Structure formats: C-alpha cells, structure tokens
Amino acid sequence: MKRIRLGVIFSYIILFIFAFITVFPFIYMILGGLMNFQETTSIPPTLIPHHFEWGNYAKVFARAPFARYFFNTVLTASITTLVSLFNSLLGAFAMVNLRFKGKGVVQMVMLSLLMVPGEAIIFTNYNTIAHMGLLNTYIGLVLPFLTSIFYMYYLQSYFGSISETIYKAAMIDGASDWDYIWKILVPMSKSGLFTVGLLSFISGWNSFLWPLLVTNEDTMRLLNNGLSAFASDAGSETQLQLAAATLTVVPILILYFIFRKQIIKGVVRNDLKG
Amino acid sequence: MKTNQKKAWLFLAPTIIFVTLFSIYPILRAFGMSFQSGSLIDLTWTGFNNYKYIFNDPEFWLAIKNTLLYAIISVPVGLAISIMLAWIIFDKVKHKSLFETTFFMPYVTSTIAIGIVFRYIFNGDYGMLNFLLRSLHLPAPDWIDDPAMSLTTIIIFGIWSSLAFNIVILMGALRNIDPNFYTIADMYGASGKDKFWKITMPELVPTIAFLLTMNIIGAFKIYTSVYALFNGQAGVGNSGTTAVFYIYNKFQTVGTPGVAMAATVILFLIILFATFLQRKMMKKIGEN
Amino acid sequence: MDNNKFVEVKNLRKVYDNGHEAIKNVSFSVKKGDLVCLLGPSGCGKTTILNMLAGLLNPTSGEILFDGKSVVNVEPKDRHIGYVFQNYALYPHMTVLQNVMFPLIVGKNKKSKAEAEKVAQKYMELTQITELADQKPGNLSGGQQQRVAIARALVQEPKILLMDEPLSNLDARLRLKIREEIRALVKSVGITTLFVTHDQEEALSIGDKIILFNDGIIQQDDLGQNFYLEPNNYFVANFVGNPVIDNFKVTKTENELKANDFTIQLADLKQARFKRELPDGEYTLSVRPENVVLAPDGFLHATVDDIELIGRERVLKFTYDNVQARSLIDLEVPIKHGDQVNLTMKLDRVFLFTPDGERVY
C-alpha cells in the first residue's frame, strides 16, 4: 500500500543515471567489438556499427587459441576458487569462533599483508615457483593463489554476524568443529560463500601478469593473455580488442546471472531470538 | 578451552603455510632488497641509499601525493555513492536483482578491457563525455591529455570501478539486517531517515569498516586502472603517476629493484598508518 | 465512536505461506481502556493475532477496526501501537537507554533528546533497569532484556498496547510487581491493552476479560471467573484450572448417567443448568477436583494413588476407569497412599459435554 512519493521517483532517477553510467561502457564494448577498425576510431564516435562485423570474432579466435585459453581459465579459476574458499573458510572459522593465543598477532599480520602491492612480490613468487620446477604447469599457475587473506578477512566479517549461541549450541550437541563448519556454518553462510566464490572466480578469470610470467607456452595461458594479442608496437586493433574483451566478460556475466539467485536468496536470518 | 590452541593453528595451517611461502617470504626479501642496489641478478648492500634516493626524487613525491589524494578522495566518495545506491536499491526498488546485477557488472570485467572503453569516453575531442558536456554548455576539459586533469580522471574512473564491489557487499549486509528491526521501527513511527541513520547505518558499521579497509588498501595500490586509462602510461607527462606505478617502473623498466623495494616499504608504512587511523576512527563511530 | 468496541476484529483469518491456517475465524472486540488477556496453548495463534493487529502481518481475510475505522490498510507506524515482542526484538547496536528512547526520538512527534531521556528514565525505573542504561542487550540476562522490551513499548504511551508473554522470563516476585505496575499504568493512562500470557493466574488477576483461543478459533471470550465456573466447552474446562478438571466417561440412558462404577440420576442434577434436551449416548462428565469431596457415603470408590502438596493444598490422586482423577482435600484429613476412600461430587457444579466437546449441562 505504498504511495509513490517524490523521494521514490528521485531515487529512481539517480539509480537510472548510475545504472546507465555503469552499463554504458559494456554496451560500447559489445558494440565496439562488432565495428570495423575505422568505426572504432572515427570522429565523431560511432555507437551503432553500420554493419555488424561478426568476422571480428572469427579473427579473434584465429589469432590466439581462445578455446584452449578458455579451458585453462575455467580450470585454474575453479581450482583456485575451491581451494582458497576451503582454506579461507577454515581460517575464518578459527579466527571467529576459536580462542587462542596469538589471534591478535595473526589478525594483524594478515591485515598488513593485504597492504602489500602484488607487483612488489610477484617476481619472488616467480622465483619460488621456478625453483620448485613448476613453471609452465597448472600447479604453478594456481599455487600462490590457493589461499587468500582477503577472502578470509571477508568471511570473518560474515561469520561474525552469526550469533555465538549457535556455535555454543553446536558444541553442546557434541558437534566437533568440523561438524559445525559443514553442517551449520556453511549452510548458514551460503550467500557469503557464494559471493566469495564468485569474487575469487572472477579474479582468477581476470588474472593476467602471473600466467604470463609462469607459463611459456600458449597452451598454458589464460583468457586475458589473449587480450594482448591485438596490440603491437605500432598500434592496436581496437575492434578486435573489444571483441576479445567481450568474449572474456560474457561467460563471467552468464555465470553471474546463473548464480545471482543463490547469492541473493538463501540469506537466512541467523538468529531467531535475542 | 585451552585445547583450542592446537586446533586453531590446525585450521589456520593451510593459510599460514601458503601465506608464509607466497606473501611473507617475498616481503622479507623485498625488505632486504630495499637496502641493496644493482639489478636483480647482482645485488650489493648499500644501506639506506635507496631511501635517500627516493626521498630526493620529486617523481616519488609526486607519486605519493597522487596516491594519497586518490585515496582520500575516491574512497569516501565511492563508498558514499555505493551506500546511497545500495540503500536505494534495497529500500526503494522492486526489481532489486536487476539493478544489483547491473551494478555488479564492472567487477566482472578486467580493468584493462574497460579502461580502453573509458579512454574513448573520456577523449577530449570526440569522447562521449565531452560531447554530453558541450551539449549542456558545460566546460569540457581534456580529461586524458591534459596533465592537470589526469588525477581527476583517475579518481572518476576509480570511483566508477569501486562501486561494483562495494554495492554487492553492502547489499549482502543490508539483507542480513533483521527485517524485524525495520518493522519495529515502523511501528514506532520512524521515518525513512530515522531508519537509515538509526538502524541501517549502525548495523552496517562492521561492513563499512571492512569496505573502508579494503578500499583504502586498494586505493593505495592503484595501478591497473591508471595503466588502462592512459594506455600503459601514467598519464601525459607521468602526471598521474602513482606509488605502484613508480615501483613497477623502477623495478621493471629502469631496473633498480632496490629503489623499487624502498618505495614499497614506504608505501607499506603509509598504508599501515592509514589503515590504523581508519580503524581507530571506525571504532569511535561504532561506539557511539 | 463506540467505546465498547475500541478494538474490533471481524472474521479474521490467516493462512501462512506454507498453507498453515493459523487463524480460522476470529471475531472479538475490546472496550476502550480495557486490559484483555489472550490465553491459549502454545501454537494456537496468539502471536499471529497480535502481529495482525500491529500491522506486521496481513490478514488473509477479515477486518480489523480501531475506534471504528478499518486499519487493514494502515501502516504499522500510523496505528499508534506499542508492542512487546515475545522474543524481545531489541536493537543489538543500541544501549538499553537508546532502545527505550527509540520510539521517542523518531518519526513525526520527535522529542528532544533530553526530554526523551527523562521519559525513558521513568519507565526504566518502573521495570527496574535503570542501572543497566548503558549496557548493550547482548550483555543482559533474559529477564533484563524482557524488561527493556516492556519499557520500550510503554515509553510512548500508545493508544493500544500489545504484549506477547512479556513477563515469561521474570521471577515470581518481579513478575507480580511489574504486572501490577503495568496494569496501574495502562489503567491510569487509558491504554487499551492485549496481553498474551500462559499463566492463568496472571490472566485472572490482571485481565478485565480473557479470550481463550485454541486451534485458530476463540473458545471463550468472557470474564475471568466464568472460565472456571461456566466453561463454554470441553476444551475450556480442561484448559483452565489447576489441578486439572476430572473427566468421567458416562452413558446416558433414559434418565440416568451411567459410569463404570456409579450411576447418577438426571433428576439429581439442577434442571436449570441443562442447555438442551439430551439424546441418549456417550457423554463426558467433568468436575473440578475441589468439587470432588470426601464423603463416607460417597458413590465414588477409589484407592489413593498419591497425595501431593501444592502450596497450601493437598491433592488426592486416584485412578478411575484407567484415567487419573483428583480431589482437593483439607490439610488435616489423615489419608495416605493406598487408602480406600469414598468420594462424592457437588452435582450442581459438574459439567456434561458431548463427545465433540459441546457443553450440555
């Protein structure tokens, strides 16, 4: 029985403006991927291509083994997602529900580690992987990302919102911590875990520099590495870049559409009383 | 309860092992390198020379200045807009998931890909943005190619790309607020404003603290978006250089890893301080 | 405006999303300023009704009128209601004082902070939580939380006050005190109150009237003592009273009621109390334990199973026809476990119910 008020209309206007700002680059990217080279660089800019150049996609596929990239990307992104989710789950649980000496220190160290720019340590990790003889392997691709302080930190804040009496009740019921994690914590934090899983998958999906460093062959590379196949030292084929970008984005978007429901629903109230 | 000790470490073990190997060790090495000079393959100890170098390097100070300004401006603005949008979606809108999906999209793309698009949109001559501004008779600055505008452009782009993550996390937090809180407030006649400030915000404090920490840390580490926006460069005349840009440049291009690592250490200390400050602040807010 | 129907509920029905019909068809009205107790077994729909009155739940069908006006489409905030939730529902991020003040500092009739604090203090004193003012609900005991919830509901002096088992976690002493304070308060301010309780004694002692629910419908809507003296049906008779009423299966033939062991002449019953003509068949004869009395020539012959002391009374328990029955006896009578006794009933105080619960005598 809500009346439509001015505030609501105003809200909608703001929302639409921002939604447009948000979506426009994507629309442009998709359309741009269907333009010819001249259109992408013309003045004034072209928005709707005169003729949809589907051939761009053929060129993209011809340029780099995108199918293989796709497979590699799905594989590594899935592995990192699953394992890092598992590790962060355990870690976050310990940090939230267990009491132990050194918790504060661990928390501090973890938080500080978040502050280190990845660019400053990547070469050492490369060295480590090289010494392990894991260059150009899937293991080498995923190893440094099998745990994520960031996700652990996020899950901590998520688990923190589950009432402590639930954990207490489980303890009383004779549940081991392991039981608690799988039978209670996980089902109750589904949406949080989905969010983390998706974030992790996306970052795996978008990784660029690391796969370039630790792999030597095209067959081991990931999707994003394909993006650089359209730039040379003399210029870049913008339309193909955009087509390739579209190609890397769309699967993730589809994935997001599929799992959106899970992320959004299944948020149960954590505590019923008190 | 004391047996928790061993268990806790067991649960943390995978994390700690990986982190030690792939975060702590490289950081220690980086720290060591900040006192060394030469190239990666032949390093010699030089004490504090690298630090002296960067402190005397105007480029470094520009990078730090830009980074600080970026963090100070883009983080609160981005967060404020995110909170506003999340709240509007949560409170006012029927097709929540539609908008939520929309706003999440930027997170899905690689910054590199979307940076290309933004370069076109921001283009001073024929970009969509200036086309719009001109038609509204507003000043149409040269967003990309005017060194004075670089930072502004980076900030705008930074805000744009931070919205996605913030909104998704905030929506999750909003959904987690007990709907009873609102029905009770309704019963007591609380207005929309009351509900927002007296219930939503206090309930969001932990989430906002989390996002603030993340955003600040992220802001201090800004690199890719600058790279993407200015086509591999730190803006015209390096006007938009940032700390990580400086580090990367010193490391990979110039080939002085020691200097790069000294800059890393300084950056780290700055982030540490900022985070510390931020947490202090949030604690204060949380208590009120 | 009809002050006798300040709150009126007509043919209310509520079906939950999962198909459960929690409220089937409920109509009642409450006089302005009255304190009405809602009574009923667990899960019978009391909270559901309060939620509909408060506007937190939409009725599936039916009408709710406040002061003669339908409020079905009125938002909760415009209903001028105070509500003590069964689960307290305190704001965890606010201190006790802030929780109590909350209704005063939001919405249209905001008070200044100082003023609000003064009012809040008053109600915190009433519920004895003044010292807890700066604690967060998470640090409070169950009873303390409950008292905060009460103070919060009272603080705005609503027109209608809904209280869902507000005292369930308080000790007898405090409970007595607070319920008396609540009663005095709502009476002096003239707040119309609906008070859910599971404590019959409480309902009797503070309710102007009592509405007894079961199974989504009203079983009896009446003055307190009538539940005891004139129960509407079998359910009411059995629900109210402590110790519970004694039930005996009887068969009516012609002009007598035959039980296993004894026979009662219909003529011995008080004719005026018959509600209607009785066809022959099965009936239940129910009688309150205090109306089952020791008598040397009593027609009920029983062996004492147990003698229990409840407070200042003794309950004699015996088994009759495989069903446990009780009689209240004086403290002095020297009877013990295993004794054979004769009992009789005060026949003008017994009830007769049909197998489907209708009271016929």
Next chain:
Amino acid sequence: MDNNKFVEVKNLRKVYDNGHEAIKNVSFSVKKGDLVCLLGPSGCGKTTILNMLAGLLNPTSGEILFDGKSVVNVEPKDRHIGYVFQNYALYPHMTVLQNVMFPLIVGKNKKSKAEAEKVAQKYMELTQITELADQKPGNLSGGQQQRVAIARALVQEPKILLMDEPLSNLDARLRLKIREEIRALVKSVGITTLFVTHDQEEALSIGDKIILFNDGIIQQDDLGQNFYLEPNNYFVANFVGNPVIDNFKVTKTENELKANDFTIQLADLKQARFKRELPDGEYTLSVRPENVVLAPDGFLHATVDDIELIGRERVLKFTYDNVQARSLIDLEVPIKHGDQVNLTMKLDRVFLFTPDGERVY
C-alpha cells in the same frame, strides 16, 4: 566416585569483560540423578552458572568437577551435556526434525540417520512437536521453538542436563505435562539435571532440591519446603511464597519486641528457635500471611484495604505502619473492604531478621 557430588562447583567466580562481577563465590554440589532447580531474581547469574557448567564460558576462578574430575579444561562437546538455552538457539536453516536429530548425527557416537530419526521421533512426541517435523524454526511459535530446544537437549540422553527456563513460553497445561515428562525421563535414565526456573511452584514440585541465588551468591541450598518454612535470611523469606511474606519493623528492648502498635514478649516465642543471643536494636519481624489469622482478641488492629480472590483463597490486605501486609482468610468469613479487624500471629511460625538480613529467630 562420590555419587553425592556428581556435579560439584567450588568457589566459582565470574567477572565479565565489562567488569561486572556476575558470580561472586558460589559452591554447591548435586547428587547423581538429582534434579536441582536454580531459582533467583532476573539477572542474578543463573544463566552465567549454566554457561560455565557447560564450558561455554570460562570461570574467572574456581573449580567445576563432574564425577570428581575437573572439567575446567574439557571442551563442551566432551562434557556430555544437554542444554536448553534460554533463547532456544535453534539452527535456523534446519527443519525441526533436523534440529532434534543434530546431536545424534555429529561427533563421536554418530548414529545412522534412520536410527537417529527414530530416537528423535520419540522425543518429539514427548514434547508434542511431531507434526512440526518439517517446519523451519522461523515458522514456529515461541512455545513450539522452546519445545524443539527441549527435544534437542534430551535426545542425546546426556549425563548432565542444563535447562534454562525451558518452559517459560508454554501454557500451564503443557508446562505441567512436559515438566512431568522431563522429570520422569531424567529420573528413569538417571540424568543429573539443573533446571532454571522463575516459577517457585514448579521448583517446589519437580526439584529434588532448590538452590536460590541472588546477587552472585547462593542464598539457600536446601529442600523445597525449607525455603518456605526455614528461610535462611530476609531475602529468601521475601523471595519465596505467594502471597509475599508480611514484614513488620520492631525494636528489641530487654525482653520485648516493640512495634508501632503492638508488643510481643520474647518469652512468648519458642526459645528453641532462637539462633543466637539478640542484642537490643532494630529487627524485622516477618510472618507468612497464612500465619496471620483473624482472632477477636488479636493484638494487630487493622482496616481492610482490599480483599482479593486468588484461585480458591482470599487475601485480606491491610496497611500497617505504611507497609502493605496480607492475611489469608477462609472463603466463608464475611469481611469486606473498610472493615476493622483484629489479627494475631502464630508466634512459633514468625521469623526475626537483623537489618542486614540475617535470620535470628
């Protein structure tokens, strides 16, 4: 093993993080298989003690022994405890059946699902929630949730059962039934039980003994009737009993107790009941209302303020020395508001307390 001290608590103390000393110094023991009721005003620390027994809270100091062994360092799951939380703490994502089964399908002594379900069914019947098996806790009424919590605590037949006001949201009838079932069950299985309740009648009727707390310390640890007949101190005398005890300020001089209006000779009191020599000074003379009786030559002259019917009794209320006092009178006595009456006390049933609460007679 000393079965008389199956659960033993020694010098327990708990200071919360915010500095609040909830438990000051508590020692008690419970016999194996006994059902002990913990009683005390809201916020006195009952839940705190249960939490420490369960291992959910670390004592600040003191010892907890189960069966002679210290359990301070034993994890909750290894203490073989069942616990009904005051706020239920059900798992919101599980159905009722899953909630109840949970203790059986986790931990060391896992049962098969079918077996677990069978056991769960049994306890769900006991608490009358069988029909709710497939509901989520969010869809249940307060009382239903409470019953789920009870079933969940019972299902694993723990060695020690802790129940924190487990029946507070149930109606009288169900409450009676379930508490009797619980008692029968724990007795037959031999579960040592600590049962927090705010209902004195309940405590009296099911507790093998009662421990009364206040203010973080034990006020009395005794058999039920003794709280009534032989209260340890002023607090106990006033906390237990309904209607509340009558208190009169008296001054002792030489060999008499002088109140405002009347004087009692010390010699008239039962000398054996004196706990110690009484110095002259202020005392409180307390007497239960049923021991204040109408007598034509009574020394207490009072005006009837009010006559209240509680259940089957009448309470005569009068004001003495600005304090309200009560007398229990027979139903038949024809007395009404405003009448002048004379009352006397059964002197062998009165108590004398020093100003700091110590009982001296």
Next chain:
Amino acid sequence: ACSNGGNSSSSSSSSSSAKITKVKKNTNIVFWHGMTGVQQETLKELTKEFEKDNPKIKVKLENQGAYPDLQAKINSTLQSPSNLPTITQAYPDWLYTAAKNKMLVNLTPYINSKEVGWGSSDASNIKTALLDGAKIEGTQYGIPFNKSIETLTYNADIFKKYGIKKAPTTMAELKEDAETIYKKSNHKVVGAGFDSLSNYYTLGMKNEGVDFSSKIDFAGATSKKVINYYADGIKAGYFRVAGSEHYLSGPFANQKVAMFIGTSAGEGFVKQGVGNKFTYDVAPRPGKYTMSQGTDIYMFNHASADQKAAAFTYIKFLVSKSSQLKWANATGYIPVNNAAADSAEYKDNKKIKLPAKLEDAMKNLYSVPVVKDAGAAYGQLNPIMQNILAAAQKKQNVNSAINSGKAKFDAAWKQ
C-alpha cells in the same frame, strides 16, 4: 639475499670461444618473442620453413605478450637462468645488466664462423647501422630482426588541396607546410605531429650534432631550440601531439592532422584507418637522421653449444634475404638485410607505400646507444616532453617545464 646471478655462465663460458660447429644431433631451441597477429603468423611460417630445411633443429616459439610483458618476463627470469630461453627478442637496454653479468653470448664469433655464420659481419649483408644498434657497450650481443624506422606519413589529398607540391624534407619545410595547412584549412586541420616525443627530441639533438648522452644539457640553448620548435608549433596550433593514444594514425585517418612522423611498422594501421577516404603517402623523415626502432635477437649463455649453434643458424635464417623479404612484405617492418631491401620484389610491393621510399629514408639511421641508464633517460624524455608541450598547449611559457624537465632528465641518468 637470494641472488642467482653468479652461477649462470659456468656451463658455457668455455664453449663460447671454442670451436663453433654445425649442429649434428637433434637440438631444441626456445625463442621468446613479443609478436602478435600477422607478425606472429609470419614468424611461425618462417620457422616452419626453417625446420623443414634443418630437420635436426626444433624451434619452440613462445610468445610472451606485448613488449613490456616480455621485458618483465626476462627481468624476472634472469634470477633463475635455467628457465631462460635460448634466444629472445629484446631491446638492448633491457639486457644491459644481463650483458654485464655475462649472461649473454657474444655473437661475433658466430658471425665470423664459416660454418654457422657468414664469415664476417660484412658478409651478412645486414645494415651496419642496425647491427651497431644491437651492441651493448661495444659487444655484438644481438642481431637485428624486426626493425622499423620513423617515416613521414602524409595526406596527399590535403597536400594537393592546399597546394603543397612535395613532402617536406627538412624540419623547416615541415614547419612551413604545417603552418600552411593549418591556416588554409581555417584551423580545422592541424599540420603535423610526432608519435614519439623521445624520438623527436633525440633526433632533434642528433640533427643539431649532439649525441644522446648524459652530457646533454637539457636546458641548454640547443636543447631549447629543439624543444621550442615543437612547442611553438603547438602554441600556434599547427603542431599537435598523440597524447595517450600514442599514435597519430587515428586523427590522421580522421583528417584531423595532415601528416605525422611515426614508425614505419604502423603503416598497416594507417592503411586500415584511412580506407577509401583519401590517399596517403609515405616519405622519409624530414631532417638528416631517422630513428631505428624494434628489437634484436639475443642469445643466452646457459644454453649448450649445440643449442647455441642451432639458434644462430636460426637467426641467420631469419635475417636472410628471402626470410626478410617475406617478413617485411607481410608485416611492414623494414628488411634488415640490404639485399632484401634492394630487391625488386620488395620495392615493387604495391600493397604498402614504404618500400619504394625506403632507400632514401634509411640513409642515416640512428639509435640510442646502450650505456647505463640510457634506456631510462630515453624513456623519461617522453613524459618530460609531454609536460612541456602540455604547457605549450595551454599557451604557457615552457621554460619552467624545461627546467623541471632538466632535473628529471639528469636524475634519470643517475639511477
């Protein structure tokens, strides 16, 4: 703490000066490159051809992304030399420290070897200037491979329209023509611009007779003269810069600029962008010198003697006349091999305009000498010039920008 620099040369130092013989056993070599698109395709084809001719040698082509990625990769891998490829594409300054640490193979013995090389550098027929550009501190570590030069690309239609008869050959003419176009087009079309400001400055100085070195006084008179030439043009409007787009081919194709100086390898993009809108043509870069750009191929020291020999055989094949012809025709890079450049096959290539003009354009090649920090200083020129020209764009005095530029430039030489 964990530098691995030391042990790299042990396995190979002995073999480097020893006898270099033809490859007899099966040998695998790895080649890291940064080629994409049609360049990569052509490289693959050439390699296949090579493997057919030399069945004992297998070449593994490994693309390492764009140049900056390739540079980062080499940089990181230098720590663990065993993971380095046999040969790699690189700019010499990327490998300055590798050379210093003896991780590179001096190729002179190979060039001079009769068996795998040509016998002498002259016999190789590689342009000397390019070969010199692949030296690090005087040692021939690299062989030029994919090279381009700066040329002038101009809009022939506009030239015709505003009465410009021929492409400018000197900087003075360039300025004059640019001004003419700008004026005659009513300020609609900018006259000219330079893609690479580093190149602009370096060549400007070189044309003034000053070599690129740390001795340059950035705020000196010569330097100012060079800078002001461009800055004045920008102030007046007839010059412009590429800005963040890096290349002027876009504005050129959109007829916003009438001519620009950029890499010859970009002709493909010009052609693609221009389409049928107008006719464009290519001319030698005005002024005496032009810049040679693009990478060379370098060999790492850790490889076995066989691999090295095999790799050199491969390099030799890549710079041979036939390979270079194919390469140049397909990619727009210039042939490094004189024979290829002079061949009719190349000159008659009608698909692009450069080959016909190449001989003139390449008379005086220049490249930045590889000494310590030269690369950094050269790289630093770009932002410095951008800042100066940005000031000019706003019609400000450029002197203060020059002074702060001097500080940066000098600092760049002292990393």
